[in-house]
Amino acid sequence: MMTIFVDPSLEEALGRDGLRAEFFDFSDRSRCGIRLDEVRSQIANGRFVWIDVDSAEADAKTIIGALPEDVDRGVHIGAILAVHLNVNVEHVSSLHRSESLLHMVLVSAASHETTRISQRLDVVIREGLLLTIHRGPHEVISAVRRDYVSDFQQHATTPSFLIYEICNQHVEQFLVAEGQLEKEVEETRLALRQAADDKMFNRLAEISDSLLALRKLIVPVRRVLEELVSRKTTLISEASLGFLGVMIGTLERLLDDIASNREILESSLQFSITVMSHRTSQTMNRLAVVSTIFLPLTFLCGVYGMNFDVMPETRWAHGYTFFWILSGVVTLTLLFLLRRARLL
Numbered sequence: 001m002m003t004i005f006v007d008p009s010l011e012e013a014l015g016r017d018g019l020r021a022e023f024f025d026f027s028d029r030s031r032c033g034i035r036l037d038e039v040r041s042q043i044a045n046g047r048f049v050w051i052d053v054d055s056a057e058a059d060a061k062t063i064i065g066a067l068p069e070d071v072d073r074g075v076h077i078g079a080i081l082a083v084h085l086n087v088n089v090e091h092v093s094s095l096h097r098s099e100s101l102l103h104m105v106l107v108s109a110a111s112h113e114t115t116r117i118s119q120r121l122d123v124v125i126r127e128g129l130l131l132t133i134h135r136g137p138h139e140v141i142s143a144v145r146r147d148y149v150s151d152f153q154q155h156a157t158t159p160s161f162l163i164y165e166i167c168n169q170h171v172e173q174f175l176v177a178e179g180q181l182e183k184e185v186e187e188t189r190l191a192l193r194q195a196a197d198d199k200m201f202n203r204l205a206e207i208s209d210s211l212l213a214l215r216k217l218i219v220p221v222r223r224v225l226e227e228l229v230s231r232k233t234t235l236i237s238e239a240s241l242g243f244l245g246v247m248i249g250t251l252e253r254l255l256d257d258i259a260s261n262r263e264i265l266e267s268s269l270q271f272s273i274t275v276m277s278h279r280t281s282q283t284m285n286r287l288a289v290v291s292t293i294f295l296p297l298t299f300l301c302g303v304y305g306m307n308f309d310v311m312p313e314t315r316w317a318h319g320y321t322f323f324w325i326l327s328g329v330v331t332l333t334l335l336f337l338l339r340r341a342r343l344l
């Protein structure tokens with residue numbers, strides 16, 4: 001029976017000062033929280049160590065002092081922490097390689113109350129070590145921690161399972177974000193059929209921008225996975241690379257869904273504009289008909305009211321009767337002609 005050995009005192013210390021470290025031993029399926037000063041000795045003993053760093057609280061010197069020397073030479077931990085603290089930097093997923101290291105930057109789509117934000121996660125991989133760096137609570141890391149213990153017990157045979165878990169949670173977040181946007185697209189499409197006003201057009205523009213922003217997050221992650229799969233490394237097992245290849249297909253289908261949703265929005269917008277144009281055309285047509293009818297009547301009123309020597313209003317016994325009969329004949333004639341011309 002597989003067991004997990006956890007020191008309660010160390011578990012309570014996990015996360016202190018923005019740092020959390022633990023080892024994994026695949027020979028006996030044991031894992032345990034450790035102190036930073038134990039990292040090098042655990043790696044030397046053949047165990048795999050995962051260090052999770054919250055850049056908002058962690059101290060760069062403390063982290064660098066606990067890591068093998070080649071890690072900071074390869075990725076410059078201080079520079080990574082500085083990037084996390086700079087809120088004005090636009091983060092983009094990428095992959096950097098060195099002789100013995102892989103450094104992945106993965107940017108995910110996280111939901112925060114009623115808005116969506118992007119979260120950067122730096123993942124550094126070397127023999128015997130996984131280092132993750134993020135700023136503040138990270139949804140991907142939280143999701144990984146919910147599942148990784150059972151996966152470690154039941155399925156994991158190499159440290160690559162953590163890379164799979166991290167990448168898989170990124171893809172899951174993209175799927176959730178796209179699903180929410182797809183629901184909003186459908187709601188907006190139906191709302192546009194009921195009433196197309198400035199508020200709905202602004203909402204449509206916001207959803208379209210969100211779809212584009214999500215696409216900008218997915219495309220770089222797909223490139224990272226493609227490079228990992230195409231340029232194989234001993235740091236990630238063949239089995240894990242196969243699963244990463246499946247994720248690439250999932251991301252491609254996700255990009256197709258985003259394109260389809262944007263097309264739905266565009267077609268809904270075009271339909272709404274067409275309906276509005278048709279209604280405007282109908283209104284203008286009615287106004288033109290009214291103007292056509294009243295134009296000759298206005299002319300008759302003008303002529304009839306001219307200052308003749310013999311004024312129709314006072315000298316003709318049936319002057320007003322004649323005027324209204326003539327106006328009625330003109331109106332009925334125009335209505336007949338307009339209806340025959342299908343303008344009514």
